[in-house]
Amino acid sequence: MRRYLVLALPAALALSLATPSSAHDVPPDVAVQAFLKPEGERLRLLVRVPLAALRDVVYPTRGPVYLDLARADASLRQAATLWIADAVELYEDEGRLSSPQIAEVRVSLPSDRSFGGWDSALEHVTGPPLPEDTEIYWSQAMLDVLFEYAIRSEASRFSIHPAFDRLGLRVVTALRFLPPGGAVRAFELENDPGLVRLDPRWHQAAGRFVALGFRHILGGVDHLLFLLCLVIPFRRLRPLVIVVSAFTVAHSITLVASAFGLAPDGLWFPPLVETLIAASILYTALENIVVAQPRRRWLIAFGFGLVHGFGFSFALRQTLQFAGSHLLTSLLAFNVGVELGQLFVLALLVPTLDLLSRRIPERTGTIVLSALVAHTGWHWMADRWERLRQFPFSWPALDAARLASATRWLMLAIAAAGLFWLWRAVLSPVARRRVAKEME
Known part of the structure; x- marks a missing residue:
């Protein structure tokens, strides 16, 4: 009996290896390509999906596992309806469109490159299909589908809402929207991105980016620790307002500048910024330990705020695709969301610090908290420095364009610092007393 068992185990293993993968296996990565174009009273959606991602459909085969193109039309349309049409919700203004008509269905070779643009993709899908004797494995084929929706006007x-997350463990949808008479708008969406407004109104874009900024500051532990270090030594409102305002002005400058392409585009730049953010936390925490009453804290907040603004821009870069034609509005809205998040954190943080100072001496509490934050900042800085060292760095050539860009940056920084200094001077009690004396 034992001998038969020993012989049966290798045979079972061989059979399992020889058996093809189940049609129900979920692909790990799926790339979807799509075009959306309104024309007159119809909206055309052109989609390309790997056929292996459209499971639970029986595709006719011939030979070993070749797709039988002569008998595949019905199953392909079933897959297009089940996995694509039923997963996509389209809206005209605020009303959902009715179910689409499947105008064309095609099977393509994985080497086909017609989806590089709308015209070539449409010509391919509406052109002659593959010859019926084409030998293509069903699991390697691409399914191209042209859907048509009835609409009121192409100007809507x-x-x-492309809910393609069921297609695979990770689904990336490259969507290109072609509005009439306008530039092509490209979107890169992951899994189920929710409702995507292809041409948002300014208030819709602003609302989305306010929420994004609020969530980002609450989820950015390094930004929150820096904010904590900035305000630990202060209990009065006026110093808090000055320090937080300096941080706000500074990160707003670099955030907007980065969004308009004025930041370096080298691979070394993001890890450099992350390293400097960790260094800002470490420096501010150490200053809290060494100096009992730090002066000119607003300068520290402004200087390091410029660095943190680049950090905000990295999180915002991928999301600017949802701004539509309202780039500046979306940037300002993101800043508003960040500031609302900071105010929310300060509303919780300042009373907590005040309560803590009643239980233990204020100076002791400042040193202990700052030491804990400094320990975290040191480890972050060391880890990020190791990652930064892996990127080669070379100084850019100092040509006229780069010199002009550097000059603009310098002028912008000087102007912002001057305006903030003037604003701070106006708010100063000494300045107010001088003005009062001059008025008498």
């Missing part, structure tokens, strides 16, 4: 505002 459209939104889409």
